[in-house]
Amino acid sequence: MFQYQIIPVTDFxxxxxIVWCDETNEAAFIDPGGEPELLKKxxxxxxVNIKQILLTHGHLDHVGVAAELAKHYDVKIIGPSQxxxxxxxxxxxxxxxxxxxxxxxxxxxxWLKENDKIQIGNISLDVLFCPGHTPGHIVFIYLKxxxxxxxxxxxxNSIGRTDFxxxxxADLISSITHKLFPLGDDFIFVPxxxxxxxxxxxxxxxxxxx
Numbered sequence: 001m002f003q004y005q006i007i008p009v010t011d012f013x014x015x016x017x018i019v020w021c022d023e024t025n026e027a028a029f030i031d032p033g034g035e036p037e038l039l040k041k042x043x044x045x046x047x048v049n050i051k052q053i054l055l056t057h058g059h060l061d062h063v064g065v066a067a068e069l070a071k072h073y074d075v076k077i078i079g080p081s082q083x084x085x086x087x088x089x090x091x092x093x094x095x096x097x098x099x100x101x102x103x104x105x106x107x108x109x110x111w112l113k114e115n116d117k118i119q120i121g122n123i124s125l126d127v128l129f130c131p132g133h134t135p136g137h138i139v140f141i142y143l144k145x146x147x148x149x150x151x152x153x154x155x156x157n158s159i160g161r162t163d164f165x166x167x168x169x170a171d172l173i174s175s176i177t178h179k180l181f182p183l184g185d186d187f188i189f190v191p192x193x194x195x196x197x198x199x200x201x202x203x204x205x206x207x208x209x210x
Contacts, residue, residue: 001022001023002020002022002123002142003019004017004018004190006190009033009038009039010061012034014061014062014193015193016029016032017029017030018030018046019125020046021120021121023121023122025049026048027051028052028053028120029050031054031151032053032063032065033061033064033065034064036065036068039069052077052118053076054078056139056150057133057134057136057152058080058084058087058134059087059094059164060098060100061100062151063088067106076108077106078112078118079127079138080112080137083135084134084137086166087134087136087165088106088108089107091105092104113127114127123142125140126143128141128180132160132173132175132176133151133152133153134166134167135168137160139180146184146187147187147190148183148188148190150189150190150191153172153180154180154191155193155194156191156197157197157206158194159173159176159208160192173209177209180199185199185200185201185203187200
């Protein structure tokens with residue numbers, strides 16, 4: 001059975017999720033942006049075994065402690081799409097720009113693309129390529145429980161910014177309307193910041209989309 005816990009971290013209150021299979025206790029981080037000790041304590045309290053680190057996109061507030069945690073747990077960093085490579089090489093500049101602790105550049109161990117699958121114990125997450133906020137942004141979905149981890153593509157009553165380097169508003173809207181919404185109104189999602197919502201709620205009431 002699929003389980004998850006959302007842990008907001010740093011002053012940016014980005015949502016880091018711990019997702020796991022309760023049959024095997026195998027787990028993964030999604031978007032560990034900061035506060036590594038808080039995240040380690042959460043893992044210890046849950047009693048799960050971190051097997052991988054999953055990233056939706058390359059912005060510092062979502063990847064800030066990925067390399068540190070990968071080393072601590074001796075696991076691989078997976079995602080996003082290679083279109084975001086330029087953001088990983090620019091992590092030192094990002095850390096200065098946004099007032100984060102200095103962050104060394106790194107590259108994921110594996111890039112992802114549309115229709116890839118991520119195995120976490122007996123759970124399989126599907127990958128959707130959803131550019132716009134960044135050119136290489138991806139989304140993780142668990143079809144059985146109708147839940148998506150969408151990073152900064154979509155928020156409750158808002159959408160991702162596209163004024164960062166290589167952001168594209170038309171691509172973002174296309175990702176939302178042609179990739180996410182067709183999954184169904186009853187699909188719930190964990191955004192990169194803020195509270196959860198459903199695709200149906202955002203399709204009907206999001207002021208940026210109606």
